[in-house]
Amino acid sequence: MAFLKPISPNTSTTRAPQSQRRNEPEAIGPGTMVSVTIDGATTEVPYATTILDAAKKLNIKIPTLCHHPDLCVAGVCRICVVEIEGMRNLQASCAYPLTQPLKVNTHSRTVRQARRHVLDLMLANHYGQCTTCWRNGNCELQQLAEEYGVDMTRFGSVVTPKHEIDRSSYSVVRDMNKCIGCRRCVRTCIDLQEVGALEATRRGAETLISTFQDKPLGDVVCIACGQCINRCPTGALMANDPTDDVWAAIDDPKKHVVIQTAPSPRAAIGECFGQPPGTALTFELNTALRYCGFDKIFDTNFTADLTIIEEGTELLMRLHRALVGGDTTAAVPQFTSCSPGWVKYLEHFYPEMIPHMSTAKSPQQMFGTIIKTYYAKVHNIDPADIVTVALMPCSAKKFECNRPEMAASGYKDVDFGLTTREMAAMIKEAGVDLPNVPPSEFDSPFGTATGSGVVFGATGGVMEAALRTVIELVTGEKVETLFENANIMPVRGFDGVRYAELKIPKVGPVPPILQHLFKDFEWLNGVTLKVGVAHGTANAKRVIEDIKAGGKFSECHFIEFMACPGGCLGGGGQPIPTSPEIRAARAKAIYAEDMGYDIRKSHENPDVLRIYEEFLTDGPCGHKSHELLHTSYTVRGRFIL
Secondary structure, rough: OOOOOOOOOOOOOOOHHHHHHHOOOOOOOOEEEEEEEEOEEEEEEEEEEEEHHHHHOOOOOOOOOOOOOOOOOOOOOOOEEEOOOOOOOEEEOOOOOOOOEEEEHHHHHHHHHHHHHHHHHHHOOOOOOOOHHOOOOOOHHHHHHHOOOOOOOOOOOOOOOOOOOOOOOOOOOEEEHHHOOOOHHHHHHHOOOOOOOOOEEHHHHEEEEOOOOOOOOHHHHOOOOHHHHHHHHOEEEEEEHHHHHHHHHHHHOOEEEEEEEEEHHHHHHHHHOOOOOOOOHHHHHHHHHHHHHOOOEHHHHHHHHHHHHHHHHHHHHHHHHHHHHOOOOOOOOOEEOOHHHHOOOOOOHHHHHHEEOEEEEEHHHHHHHHHHHHHHHOOOOOHHEEEEEEEEEEOOOHHHOOOOOOOOOOOOOEEEEHHHHHHHHHHHHOOOHHHHHHOOOOOOOOOOOOOHHHHHHOOOOOHHHHHHHHHHHHHHHOHHHOOOOHHHHHHOOOOEEEEEEEEEOOOOOHHHHHHOOOOOOHHHHEEEEEEEEEEOOOHHHHHHHHHHOHHHHHHHHHEEEEOOOOOHHHOOOOOOOOHHHHHHHHHHHHHHHHHOOOOOOOHHHHHHHHHHOOOOOOOOOOHHEEEEEEHOEEEEOOEEE
16 A cells, blocks of 8 residues: 555664654544645645545646546546655556645656556547537547647557447447446446446456446346436437437427426526526526427426326325225335336336335326327317427436336327437527527416426425425415425435424315315324435435335335436436536526425416316316326236326
8 A cells, every 4th residue: 555654674663752752743544634735735635535636625637537526436547647756656646545745746747648648548449530429529538638639549549330339228328439448337327326237347458338248228227317328428328319300390390399398407408508507597498499499388397286286195195095094005105206217216126115106107297198188189289290398307208208108198198308418409409599598488378387396306306395285285374384485494405315204283174176085184183294305226225225124214104216316407318517516506596496486386386276177177186187197007916006
């Protein structure tokens, strides 16, 4: 271990008497500070801080490829090597902990030559023209090649591709010809998400990032979350892009093309146009989409409100069965179902827990159904001529809209799912400078939304929206009497797992929208509502295992799960790069937009209430809403709604 000082064999290890040691420096160890000098600048950092992090504190840039702020240390690419005074070999700064005072040089001639050699070796195995790569202009390998003056491939180049492009997944495309072996995708899949669909196989120069038995990605246990895409430094991973098909539909005069936009893309798409993270462009985006040729622009928040009413009603029904009816088969806690990556994770790893999943479809899928039924009827449009497009932050939404059961309208409910990155590319192709177009409103009748729909985009947001509605429907009191400005702070934040309790202080009369299901709410009087929140499937696993072990989450009534770190705002279709700071900025934009709405509770959305009056006339969780807005499944041969 090079960072430890060697002890001479002739040196006594017996310490001098204390009187002779009074002027010695204090011992360095955990909990102490260590001095480091980097490129002539000196600072102190906590013991075991890496050289890379110490350099960031001094605003000294050290290039990286395998390093990512969301992932564990790997130290495999060696592009971050630095020279340490007194050491013969260069060291990887991302993996070298400071345990004693050191002097470091980050750009000596030796360091520069080593980095250039590493780049040349990577480029010698990297196939593809930058101009045809989707990461052109946003590729970390390309950027480093420019910074280090790579004007020729000194060790040759790949003339023909070695690997077939894997397009077997609805969500993720793999082109291993562009892989540089940094293992970010592997660490994302194994450590961050605990799925394990990807792994480094073979050895030495033959090492390949692959799947189990080299099967296509669509044939292995992949949850389609796309987090691997967001951390890949090159174009080796990308979302399955349907933009050519969307353009074809827009250009077809026989097609009526509508698009719904979710809150998370609107809080992030500005990053694709040079705006700082957290720049919300909700209403500018509406204008840009009209320039692109979409016939109608609707707000996914509308069906997020619809989801809250359906899912909240389902929760009350389950609790009634358990608390009043004594039904031991009532699956409590109820799990949220709006994150398709999370749904797929549960199906793969914990199928026995599927009965706990809410049967409510996601807002994306509810919207598709409503468009091709209610909207088509009201506007006298043949559903076969309607093309529904969903702008989502998520690559798993592409998988979700292609699930065979997502056709309750009699047609494919959502035809295409677009990521934030793909939508930005379409807007640029249309010649639109998004940040500088005038704002405009959503189209009717699905342009009315609430702040509750907006907060869906952040982890804890679905829970917050549900609590705002359930508290008011059950107690008859404004949620502001319990939480200032209706901001339910205990479920907010980026802790991987959160738990909260809320005692229902009183109950009110059953509101008209629920009178077809309940006579009163006395059975909830004084009940302590227990809820949980988890984001990222590694954290979801912690919660599920706690439930199976009979831990505190087994006592919950309702738990929100999101597949992606940070929730939808950190989805696999969001702009690259991502980091904790970027996700926090997006969340800030989402909560600020929530505060700007006149209506901030789902059950107060007048257009949603109109849907129940005119179309879903048997009310929430009624026969018609179950047929259109919920899914069914079987567990051990038993049919469950």
